[in-house]
Amino acid sequence: MDNINNLIDGLKTSSVDANFESMNFYQSKLLSNKNEKIITSIREHLENCDEFIISVAFITESGITLLLEQLKKLANKNIKGKILTGDYLNFTQPKALKKLLEYENIELKILSNENFHAKGYFFKRNNVWSLIIGSSNLTQTALTTNFEWNLKVNSLENGKIAKEIIGNFDDVFNRLPPLDLLTINNYEKLYNSSREYIKTLKLNQKSLTSEEIKPNYMQIQALNNLEEIRKIKDKALLISATGTGKTYLSAFDVKAMNPKKVLFIAHRKTILDKSKDTYESLISNKKMCLYGEGEAQENDYIFAMVQTLNRDEHLKKFSRDYFDYIIIDEVHHSGAKTYQNIINYFTPKFFLGMTATPERSDNFDIYKLFDHTIAFEIRLHDALKEKLLCPFHYFGISDIEIDGKLIDEKTTIKNLVLDERVNHIIEKSRYYGYSGDKLHGLIFVSKVEEARSLSEKLNERGLKTKALTGETSDSSREKAIEQLEKGELEYLITVDIFNEGVDIPCINQVLLLRPTDSAIVYIQQLGRGLRKSTDKEFVVILDFIGNYEKNFLIPIAISQNNSYDKDSIKRFINRGTEYIPGESSIVFEEIVKERIFENISKTNFSTRKNIEHDYKLLKKQLGRIPYLNDFYERNMIDPSIILKYKKDYDDVLKTLDSKEKFGILNDKEKNFLKFLSSFFTPAKRIHEIFILKHLLKVEDDYIDSLNCLIENEFGLKNQTLNTNNALEHLTKDIFKSLSTAKEFLNILEKDNKKYKVNTELKKSYKNNFYFKTLIDDLISYNLNYVKKNYTQIDNSTILKYKEYSKQEAFWYLNLDFNNGYQVSGYTAFEEEKKVMIFITADSDSSSNYNNEFFDQCRFTWFSKTNRCLSRNNQLTTEGKISQNFYTLEIFIKKISGEKFYYMGQVEKVLSTEEIITSNGDPLVKYELKLKDEIELDLFNYLTI
Template identity: 40%
Template sequence: MTDMLTRSLKKAFIDNQLQGSYYDPYLIINDASKKEFMLNVLHEELNTCTDFFFSVAFVTQDGLASLKTQLADLHEKGIKGRILTSVYLAFNKPDVFSDLLNIPNVEVRISNKEGFHSKGYLFTQKSHHSFIIGSSNLTMRALKINYEWNVKLTSYKHGQMIQDIGNHMEDEWQQAEILTKKWIDDYQNNYNPKVDLKESLIEEAPLYIRPNMMQKQALRNLRELRMRGADKGLVISATGTGKTFLSAFDVNQFSPERVLFIVHREQILNKAQEDYKKILGGPSSDYGILSGTRKDHDAKYLFATIQTLSKESIHSQFSTNAFDYILIDEVHKAGAESYHKVIDYFSPQFLLGMTATPERTDNFNIFELFDYNIAYEIRLQEALEEDMLCPFHYFGVTDFEKNGELISEETDFSDLVEEERVEYLLSKLNYYGCSGNNAKGLIFCSRKKEAQILADQFNAKGIASAYLSGEDNLKKREFEVERLEKGEINYIFTVDIFNEGIDIPKINQVVMLRNTQSSIIFIQQLGRGLRKDPSKDYVTVIDFIGNYKNNYLIPMALSGDVSRNKNKVRKDTYDTDFISGVSSINFEEIAKKQIFDSINNTKMDAIKELKKAYALLYNRLGRVPYLKDFKEQNVIDPILLAEKKKSYYGFLESLKENEIVLNDSQQHYLMIATREFLAGMRPHEVLLLEKLINIHQKNEREYISVNALQKWYGSLGLLCSDETISSIIRTLDLSFFTGMTKKTFGDAPFILEAENKIELTASFKLALADTYFYKLFIDILETALLNSEKFNTKKQLTVYQKYKRKDVLKLLNWKEQMVDQNIGGYTAKNGVFVIFVTLEKGENFSGALMAYEDELLDASTMKWFTKSPRTLRSPEIEKLKSPSIWTYHLFVKKSDDEGSDFYYLGEVLPIQNTIEEIKKTTQEGKKKNVVTLHLKLEKPIENSLYRYLTLKE
């Protein structure tokens, strides 16, 4: 630690050429493009601290909310902290002081110093102190959005600066006033804000409503769609992004004689009609309702419920071409017979469908209904980026535990509604709170009886609540919703309604008390609170996570990543920086563990799930999708599909979707290309094959010279050394492969090289003569090039990407593959030393001679053990003692559960004074020599990956 801290300070303030460490001082600037925020740093420091002290002038509810799970986890560990704040400019609202008082492990005081405007964050860590000083207050905009400067420094407790800061903060603390309930009441009674906090968050309503960014693009797309002769179009847009306004704008640009707007619920009609009047204007007589209670048949703009319109006695009163323009809201419901009756009857000039969730579980193909014309699509992430939705703070919290068992699918009903669980739920709802501290919430339950009893219990405790189910009529639903909006009740408990199609803008809290069965339903329920409203600054989403099998769906739903790649799902659980704007995603540690358990126990590439993903994209495209389609549409990781049955052709064949039957030779080529090229780790082979195939297709000369190839790669900015060219040739002629891989690949080279000329083999040319094989093979190459975009083509290896041992040797231009078992933890050749480390080896260290205790000491240093028996005189130790001759590469994976892929952490240097020979006990109880040393990374591991690798599950 001493050496690292000294080195870091010298690097920061004396010589930037020196190697730094994890303790380097650094400037913190919010940068959305790099997903780097002040909030990240606060989370990291809180996660490991033993004490903290914040001195911040301004605190907002959303800024405090973004730290609440970390503070809750610290409370579980018995760790406390202090916050010193102020009433400067009356910026801090009374609500935030109530929130602060509600955090049990944080003591709060109010400075009376005039002009109190400090922004400092001090953390006591186990071996040092760290502190951040700069411009960021504890507000969400300051932590994620605003252009702020903050500097993080590290110190020993005896350092002068940390002593000065600590002493000053302690003096200020002693002079400050203790935050109490009485203080808050007095502040509330005299509160007179000098700064209008709403001013920057909610714009005044414009005199004229104009299309937002999303709507402008959608309108252009709809116009172009019609110019191409289309008479149908589908708009996919997240709830709250203005689909109704968009349709009105499009009606305006289409200028139809008559318009029919179809909805599935009567209570939506009036709101839709009001929105149209705002955009289109005109006399009230132009607008009419067609429902169970009103029949305005002759209106120019007719708003109808599907229940009424689908009756033959009703729709037959109109001619089939009565409406030039028909819109269907929530069109994903159009699989129902009632919709078919209407759609089949009318013949408009243009039919527009609008939905937030086109993917259905009832096998109805919405895309086919609209001739696969997707006019525009904007999902949750993009809508947040464009500031169309209300920000939200998602809290994945641990559900109730009884007798050491968390709530699960098998939990007895009595345990779901018992008094102790109700108290637990209330404590969490109170802790995580909501904007304004006056809850207007929807609570989604798993069973009707549970929802009903919980509502009764909340009422008994003085928390006004109601219960609604699908059995309640429209009048009852509207009555309870109106009570919620007026603040007469705090919660509506529900089971099978309100997933969609309900507009309650004032909702500021969404609570999930059920197992996540579907990503679609999860987003629908989350979306209930995301419509903007002046009454709230953000929405609190509290998800009670029990011991459920489907917990892995939660990070998938929040991130929008449906690749079903286990590692991506894990990363989206611990690294939630993917969420845009001033929203945040937070998991309590135990809840996070439940998700990891679910990921570990789930077969992400189960054929059933792959078939679902295939069917989803098939429906969207209206044809057999190929690997490139899956990559571009981000439906699933195409590698999962392709490798499930040796190649994508094999997967199609299992579904009986293959156009023709390919012969064994053709299938063999597809299998090799899938395994070796699809990941896109090195584009050279793919580009060369494309070039040679193009030459062959055009009947030009059948070869390319080695010299010409080398120059061509150079012109593309790719690595083109003699060793690289040789490696590419050995990969494509299969001479690189050995052992079982060689046996599996057999004698099926793609190219042959002779006399400085490279050309396709005769057998591969024969395979290409088949148009279906050609299509499938080109699909692999094109998808591989898309995959290659995440790799640095100017380097042999890309830091933080994942590689198998075989891939590493190939990319480092070794002449031959080595069997993985022979490599084990490391191998060395021709001045290159590669090290592979599995951090979590399991309790029994199966497959290892002894318990190797490799570990990351910090983001820059790994403690590493050689194989045994080894001594200081062993050949590899001599190599480790010669850094001027050898280059060392480090690859790490968290556990064997991640498969055979390792993260590349970059080049390392063996720290010579740490090389030590020791004795360790083998599995048989014998003592054997082994050498241990520290490896220093060229660059510290990025924070999110370091957190993941060192997280104890």
């Protein structure tokens, strides 16, 4: 009966009134890749179904790769599925069919010699079918980036629409024979001949048209910047992710500038060879040579190894101003003496430094070297969005346990290459596969001996691998790379030597078998597989995650979110595919999620080491003292984390940068700064900070005027209650009995009906520039933070599914409870008829009761002990709750130590029961139903 009512409610929302409240699952929905990738919805339905059907015209291996984790779960649970596809135009890939044939729970069939165009994904849960019909085939682009239209509708299994669609499918499916390997092999011959014909056509067309190589959109922007920079500067730094064409970009710029003499410097001959080829493909009217392989003075453009050119006998062959334009590749190495010799010797008209990773672990200031002039930045997400890189499919999978203990940083080499682990690696690499016909893999390990031993073990099992270490000669490395490219080797196994300076576009699988100690190194290694190649559609990244202390760096690195905000990291782990631009996808196994969540929760990011790292880096980038808003705008460690290290930024600056001369704050200035930093930062509504910003500019103002300003600035109406509450916080009228606030001076003063800034604060703001700088910085950061993360759209200043402390929960609901953060489980407000309920989802194992979620709306909740529904024939607070007397405001966190997520209000108390605990204490058990469903990624986090 519940399903029928839910379906009817969902139909009302979908087809009658969009404002009608119903459960999201039962609503019809358009899936188009616009606001959410279609693959996200397909995955969610697969993970929660009892039976599934996929009927699509085309299936590719990239489409199957997107679903590998879900298909594995379905196979483990033996959930049956049917898949129907066609051979129209020979587009369906045989490799994808062979993969599907491996699943015993899936019945696979193919419709031949018919113009089969149907696209549908059908999922049955209990007695409800979710039916997705539209334009999307089972391909990577269709499920991630293409402009598609698919309509999801729901029907009971006896409903007319389900009967017609499933019946229509069964009519076709049941008349076809099961697909077997022989049939696929026969089809593969037709497929291969068709692919060869198409490839030949493309080659012939290419030979007939000499298409000019042109800069892409991002390169055009960078070239325009360089042109403007050269008018006022003689050097610039280009930051460009691996594989995004920075060498081509430099060649385009050289071609535009048309210098007489050019020097291109790198530290590896392979880089020089490919760079010379790139320049020759774009610039035909200049003579070019590798230094040492031709007469330098007879050539216009010289490509030189830094190890050779830096020596005096080579440098002195050229005058200091001999070269008009010098390009230094992998310029992050320029702190080395070899680079410095060259840089300090030559005085070209323009120096261009190029790197993918300017953030170095050494203390060299690369930004200062280039006068803090950054021509352009192309980071990983920018490159993926602009399709400059090959899409990747990342799988965070669990490493094995040895003697009941997970692999970690202390695991011995002997255990790292145990047969059990080697078999595990092979099994996973085969299951998740690779793009194309041949495996071209790269494996990163943490120890040289591990690389050698693992190579031996893999070779014993029939794989073709070679270990490369720092001791391997350049010629041996080049030979091994050539063997990998030709398919003579399947894996190269290395420690760190391939982090940069190597270009192997054919790599279609990367295995990470090492702990993550650096987000920079992690992206360097992942990036080895991101170069585009004609023979690969995607690259598979397999990350074997053990019990590593810093495994939280993985989502930080891939998400490119360096704020260390715990909520952001958790959301990325649950829903990473949505946060990655383009066709790439992210999947973490459930056990891995738990492992990383645990480390996130117990790790203190507010350490001197973390903050000092970003402080020094940002200071180098800016060429000045960085302030809180600089960290925020530059996507570095979040200011709220910085302010947990010290109570205000003045203390942070003087601790981290004692050699700098900063201003002086008197006791009152320090008091104001600490109050704003601890109580009002980060802001989760605009009122307090905006009011302070305004009143610092004027003498005083009225509440009505402040409301008008808020409406004009933010479009928010009816803000009197919120504005008045904010003013009471700033004047400390609410905080009178709050112990932690007693030490602080009030920020505002009230004079009759007018409000103004505290006289002492205003005086210091005008007279102490350092104090003013710190206050303005706090205001800027808080306003930017709240605009981005807590945008208010109506008269409510508390937002569903956002994080709040207990004190903030009372604050932003305008409930004047001074000691809110000390509340245990729930607090009732009789006048407002509200109850604030704070729930920890994962109760302590010693607890007498555990909260249980039935779905995204319904869950159990327990009162405090020694409580009942009535006493002396009078309803208690708990009794009133059971009678729906109060509005219940719900806040839930997963574990102790976290902040709470606001879930909105309870629609109804569904049931109530007085029970006795195992200790003999009475309490009340409730089943509550929220007005709105908890959003899915948050629900998954709370219930995992």
